[in-house]
Amino acid sequence: MEIASIFSPVYDAERFGIQLEASPRHADGLLVTGPVTRNMADPLRRTFEALPEPRVVIAVGDCARDCGVFRGAYGVEGAVADVAACACGLAVASHVLATGEVASFHTDRLLPLSGLSLGLDRFGVLFVAVTAVVGMCAMVYRLGYHGHGLSSRTASGILPLFVTALLLVPTASNVTTFLFLWELMAVTSLLLVLADHRRRLEVQVAGQWYAVMTQFGAATILVGLVLLSTRSGSQSFAAIAAATPHLPASVRSVAFVLVVIGFGSKAGAVPLHVWLPRAHSEASGPVSALMSAAMVNMGVYGIVRVGDGLLHGGPAWWWLLVMTVGALSALFGSLHSATSGDLKRLLAYSTTDNIGLVLLGVGASGLFASTGHRTLALVALIAALLHVVFHAVFKGSLFLSASSIQQATGTRDLDRLGGLLRRMPFTGTIFLVGGLAMAALPLLCGFVSEWLLLQSMLHGLPSTDPTIAVAMPIGVAVLALTGGLAAFTLVKAFGIGFLGLPRSESAAFAREVGPTMWCGAGVLAALCLVLGVAPFLVIPAVTDAARSVAGYRTASPLTGGWQVGLSGVHDVLAPGLLAVVLVTAVGLVALVRWRFQPGAVRNSEAWGCGRELQTARMEYTATSFGEPLTRVFDDVLTPSHDVDISHVAESRYYVEAATFHSSLDDAFERHVYGPAARGLRHWGAIARVVPNGSVHRYLAFGMVALVVVLVVVA
Amino acid sequence: MNGEFSSALTFSAGTVLVCAVTVVGLSSIRTVIRVVAVQGVALGLVAMVLGVQHRDAGLVATAVVVIVLKGVAIPLLLVRAGGAGAPARERRPLVNIPASLVASATLIVLAFVTTRGVARFVGTSAGALVPVGVATLLIGFFVLVTRRRPVFQIVGLLMVDNGIALVAFLCTAGVPFLIELGVSLDVLLGVVVLMVLTRRLRTEFGDVDLDELQELHD
Numbered sequence: 001m002e003i004a005s006i007f008s009p010v011y012d013a014e015r016f017g018i019q020l021e022a023s024p025r026h027a028d029g030l031l032v033t034g035p036v037t038r039n040m041a042d043p044l045r046r047t048f049e050a051l052p053e054p055r056v057v058i059a060v061g062d063c064a065r066d067c068g069v070f071r072g073a074y075g076v077e078g079a080v081a082d083v084a085a086c087a088c089g090l091a092v093a094s095h096v097l098a099t100g101e102v103a104s105f106h107t108d109r110l111l112p113l114s115g116l117s118l119g120l121d122r123f124g125v126l127f128v129a130v131t132a133v134v135g136m137c138a139m140v141y142r143l144g145y146h147g148h149g150l151s152s153r154t155a156s157g158i159l160p161l162f163v164t165a166l167l168l169v170p171t172a173s174n175v176t177t178f179l180f181l182w183e184l185m186a187v188t189s190l191l192l193v194l195a196d197h198r199r200r201l202e203v204q205v206a207g208q209w210y211a212v213m214t215q216f217g218a219a220t221i222l223v224g225l226v227l228l229s230t231r232s233g234s235q236s237f238a239a240i241a242a243a244t245p246h247l248p249a250s251v252r253s254v255a256f257v258l259v260v261i262g263f264g265s266k267a268g269a270v271p272l273h274v275w276l277p278r279a280h281s282e283a284s285g286p287v288s289a290l291m292s293a294a295m296v297n298m299g300v301y302g303i304v305r306v307g308d309g310l311l312h313g314g315p316a317w318w319w320l321l322v323m324t325v326g327a328l329s330a331l332f333g334s335l336h337s338a339t340s341g342d343l344k345r346l347l348a349y350s351t352t353d354n355i356g357l358v359l360l361g362v363g364a365s366g367l368f369a370s371t372g373h374r375t376l377a378l379v380a381l382i383a384a385l386l387h388v389v390f391h392a393v394f395k396g397s398l399f400l401s402a403s404s405i406q407q408a409t410g411t412r413d414l415d416r417l418g419g420l421l422r423r424m425p426f427t428g429t430i431f432l433v434g435g436l437a438m439a440a441l442p443l444l445c446g447f448v449s450e451w452l453l454l455q456s457m458l459h460g461l462p463s464t465d466p467t468i469a470v471a472m473p474i475g476v477a478v479l480a481l482t483g484g485l486a487a488f489t490l491v492k493a494f495g496i497g498f499l500g501l502p503r504s505e506s507a508a509f510a511r512e513v514g515p516t517m518w519c520g521a522g523v524l525a526a527l528c529l530v531l532g533v534a535p536f537l538v539i540p541a542v543t544d545a546a547r548s549v550a551g552y553r554t555a556s557p558l559t560g561g562w563q564v565g566l567s568g569v570h571d572v573l574a575p576g577l578l579a580v581v582l583v584t585a586v587g588l589v590a591l592v593r594w595r596f597q598p599g600a601v602r603n604s605e606a607w608g609c610g611r612e613l614q615t616a617r618m619e620y621t622a623t624s625f626g627e628p629l630t631r632v633f634d635d636v637l638t639p640s641h642d643v644d645i646s647h648v649a650e651s652r653y654y655v656e657a658a659t660f661h662s663s664l665d666d667a668f669e670r671h672v673y674g675p676a677a678r679g680l681r682h683w684g685a686i687a688r689v690v691p692n693g694s695v696h697r698y699l700a701f702g703m704v705a706l707v708v709v710l711v712v713v714a
Numbered sequence: 715m716n717g718e719f720s721s722a723l724t725f726s727a728g729t730v731l732v733c734a735v736t737v738v739g740l741s742s743i744r745t746v747i748r749v750v751a752v753q754g755v756a757l758g759l760v761a762m763v764l765g766v767q768h769r770d771a772g773l774v775a776t777a778v779v780v781i782v783l784k785g786v787a788i789p790l791l792l793v794r795a796g797g798a799g800a801p802a803r804e805r806r807p808l809v810n811i812p813a814s815l816v817a818s819a820t821l822i823v824l825a826f827v828t829t830r831g832v833a834r835f836v837g838t839s840a841g842a843l844v845p846v847g848v849a850t851l852l853i854g855f856f857v858l859v860t861r862r863r864p865v866f867q868i869v870g871l872l873m874v875d876n877g878i879a880l881v882a883f884l885c886t887a888g889v890p891f892l893i894e895l896g897v898s899l900d901v902l903l904g905v906v907v908l909m910v911l912t913r914r915l916r917t918e919f920g921d922v923d924l925d926e927l928q929e930l931h932d
């Protein structure tokens with residue numbers, strides 16, 4: 001259609017010497033405008049062959065070049081398969097949730113020696129359900145998403161495998177099955193992170209960090225679980241759980257610490273978090289959402305499953321360790337996310353922050369349990385698991401909408417965005433809702449879980465136990481500080497990215513993304529709102545999960561219905577009521593304004609105070625907004641600035657150009673991992689001297705080994 | 715009758731070890747090949763004696779194969795490889811010859827000390843000769859490590875294999891015929907490959923010194 005109109009009198013392309021030819025034999029080039037379907041392939045090839053030499057083929061638009069979203073229909077089929085997998089997961093999960101029965105499955109054929117053994121209890125089902133919901137939204141989103149190498153055939157094939165592994169990890173019920181699925185999850189996610197490695201160097205670096213950290217974590221998990229299974233003589237989780245009370249305390253402690261290290265690295269807890277901001281920000285949109293909203297949960301799952309489920313709790317220092325890690329992660333993550341200028345990096349650090357809060361709750365729960373406060377322990381565990389669920393929902397929507405922005409503008413640097421709310425209204429609203437939940441503001445889901453966590457820790461204060469009396473106020477302080485920083489982060493991310501004037505061409509010409517994309521993210525954002533107003537929809541399931549994993553026989557400590565409260569305590573949270581009050585208040589104010597304000601009079605500035613010509617350069621940027629925080633916390637954030645001024649040749653007093661670079665380094669990366677990597681490289685260089693290529697030396701190694709073996713055996 | 719078998723066994727096994735020490739003490743390639751041929755025949759004799767003693771036709775057949783392969787075929791191949799233009803002597807071994815002889819003595823002592831347990835475990839008079847086989851193996855390895863000429867490397871490999879075969883014959887009164895056949899053919903194949911490699915190296919680089927291959931590293 002458009003092609004025909006080009007040659008109409010209005011555009012008249014013939015004046016440029018371009019002519020439509022009736023026959024391919026007289027033409028110089030061939031114009032292909034759509035995807036080459038199967039029906040059209042043969043005519044196209046014949047047309048091409050009929051062209052005189054030299055042949056020129058001009059492909060117009062994304063569709064013709066690489067089929068765009070319709071790429072070989074493979075991507076479409078792949079996404080459908082993913083959605084089907086998630087739907088299956090959700091169906092099984094809802095069945096278990098509804099009936100409470102434990103589904104299990106065992107076969108000896110798939111894994112040698114132990115057999116594949118899956119079982120879904122009320123704790124695991126929570127994580128399966130969360131993964132399934134996030135996965136379905138991510139897959140719907142993925143239909144419209146392209147770029148980042150996700151449309152390659154490998155990535156399309158691996159994505160369903162990743163989702164399946166994520167869904168199956170919480171169902172593994174023996175050690176070998178668990179480790180197998182864990183590795184499957186790690187490897188598939190690594191391949192998905194690396195999908196775009198050919199085009200961008202940062203992806204390779206992120207992949208290296210991720211590969212090293214995830215393998216390190218898997219190794220410690222392997223050692224910890226194998227230690228438990230050998231000492232208890234069986235590798236099924238049920239048998240281990242039955243045998244652990246009789247194990248010596250040292251074995252239990254070593255296993256617990258190893259497992260916390262391993263799962264902590266997957267959860268992105270400080271100081272093992274360094275892979276997370278890199279991998280999550282370099283991965284493609286749906287993958288980063290899945291990693292941040294579903295995969296890090298598996299770290300929490302592992303710690304709770306082993307600590308509470310297999311070991312039945314332990315001494316107070318275990319849980320103080322978990323609390324310390326959680327508090328450090330929360331503080332470090334929230335500080336970095338408040339100062340980062342990269343949208344996805346900011347969200348990734350916020351993941352570290354939120355997982356830190358979850359670990360804080362898990363640790364507090366264990367600490368309460370070890371000192372005999374069983375009800376408080378249950379409340380803290382419920383709060384932590386609730387935060388896992390809510391974090392998955394809001395972080396999923398945030399990552400998906402951030403990826404939409406990246407696709408629409410080509411950048412994720414906040415300093416180059418701005419004014420996007422008007423250009424991308426759906427994505428902007430979704431980001432705002434998710435961000436409000438992240439900042440734990442009332443009416444949204446993040447608020448409920450953090451409130452519950454705060455309550456559980458506050459009610460531990462009257463305790464006479466000195467450990468609790470010291471740990472809980474610190475926990476409360478950390479929670480309060482991270483809440484404030486999260487609000488700061490939201491103001492920065494939303495204010496800089498979506499309000500104001502666009503700071504670059506790409507932001508100015510951004511267009512709303514396709515409906516599947518904002519729908520995928522929008523469902524999660526809607527869930528934020530629904531769960532924030534009516535948390536009783538998930539609280540029973542979470543309570544059951546917490547009670548089943550830790551074996552609590554006590555009744556649910558939470559009063560249900562529209563209110564959330566602790567039984568026996570007067571503090572009650574009624575988000576539904578709050579919503580009604582708030583909506584009424586806002587409605588009243590709007591009514592009053594509308595009623596008493598005279599017609600639309602627009603005031604223009606008499607004295608514009610120099611702001612009549614407002615440009616983007618007068619606005620706050622993300623960097624300047626975070627500057628005060630950066631200055632206050634410069635010991636932790638280690639900012640580095642570099643001003644480069646070049647002078648005009650004639651005079652030093654005239655500046656020709658000035659460039660300014662500033663970057664925030666991860667303190668752990670610089671002070672812990674840097675020296676460690678240098679040390680390893682040094683030893684590697686030394687070790688490389690030993691095999692120098694001499695055949696005789698290699699043979700001598702063999703001979704020496706033989707002699708040593710002989711002597712040792714004899 | 716038993717005593718005669720025993721002394722015949724001791725004589726042929728001893729010959730294997732003496733040949734090994736002789737190889738360490740020599741530098742002429744031609745002589746070394748002859749000595750290794752003698753060692754192969756001696757190994758075959760060990761199998762032959764055991765086969766006759768235990769009236770085991772398979773073991774006798776193995777002995778014939780061993781003698782033909784290790785006593786005749788491989789040495790002939792080696793002589794042909796060392797034929798045109800190859801230097802006749804090992805000029806600079808990594809460890810000089812007197813020191814090598816002392817080292818072989820040490821290795822023999824080591825073999826006898828470390829395999830006493832095995833000898834006692836086997837119990838028979840043949841079992842008492844197991845240390846001889848291990849000593850041959852270690853000396854073969856030593857030749858592999860210290861000599862530079864490719865032919866010496868092949869000879870060292872042969873000696874390692876002879877040592878292993880000797881231990882196998884003595885401990886278990888012979889491995890099954892098929893396995894021995896397979897192993898022998900493997901060694902033959904290995905020798906052929908090494909020789910082809912040596913010849914190619916010589917045509918490419920002239921005189922071959924294995925240490926010069928170090929530059930191919932990395």
